[in-house]
Amino acid sequence: MGRSWSRRSRVRGQQVRFWVSRSEGETLTIGAELARTLAPDGVLLLWGELGCGKTVLTRGLAQGLGFERREIQSPTYTLIHEYERSGTRFVHADLFRLEPEQVATLGLEEVLAGPGLKVVEWADRLPFPVAGALRLRILVGASGERRIEEIDEP
Numbered sequence: 001m002g003r004s005w006s007r008r009s010r011v012r013g014q015q016v017r018f019w020v021s022r023s024e025g026e027t028l029t030i031g032a033e034l035a036r037t038l039a040p041d042g043v044l045l046l047w048g049e050l051g052c053g054k055t056v057l058t059r060g061l062a063q064g065l066g067f068e069r070r071e072i073q074s075p076t077y078t079l080i081h082e083y084e085r086s087g088t089r090f091v092h093a094d095l096f097r098l099e100p101e102q103v104a105t106l107g108l109e110e111v112l113a114g115p116g117l118k119v120v121e122w123a124d125r126l127p128f129p130v131a132g133a134l135r136l137r138i139l140v141g142a143s144g145e146r147r148i149e150e151i152d153e154p
């Protein structure tokens, strides 16, 4: 299940959380749990290589908010997907194809400051900082397990 651990950050000395997921289902559960802490208006920024599970985690968040997780597509052509249901708002952006200069033209800074739970895949493309965001990196381990950890650098 979505059990989390924490360790002391080498960079700033505070506790940072991490999770280990051994299946897509476990990552969905971790996402659903994160949704509870980030709702209604939080921001989650995601780092991690192609296929590490950013979209799976995003679907878990959406499911935690009460959306049908299959509704949440990988936003390949549309860069920002916005979902709304009975007053709950969910925004999913995927910046993979973009350069930071292009991201600056999307109006994403306003969207991330606005209402709803917002998730950004490929957050390394963001040309601006997002105050108060939860920042997570997903790493793929030797036996395919995913380590999802809070990023502690400033």
Ligand SMILES: Nc1ncnc2c1ncn2[C@@H]1O[C@H](COP(=O)(O)OP(=O)(O)OP(=O)(O)O)[C@@H](O)[C@H]1O
Pocket: 021, 022, 023, 024, 025, 026, 027, 048, 049, 050, 051, 052, 053, 054, 055, 056, 057, 074, 096, 121, 144, 145, 146
């Ligand atoms: N523990 C795990 N957690 C999440 N996904 C897993 C896990 N183990 C295997 N997988 C598989 O890894 C793939 C993750 O795909 P996903 O689209 O979520 O990656 P992504 O990081 O969004 O990729 P992209 O950078 O292309 O957007 C899925 O096929 C999923 O089934």
Ligand SMILES: [Mg+2]
Pocket: 054, 055, 056, 074, 094, 121
């Ligand atoms: Mg993806």
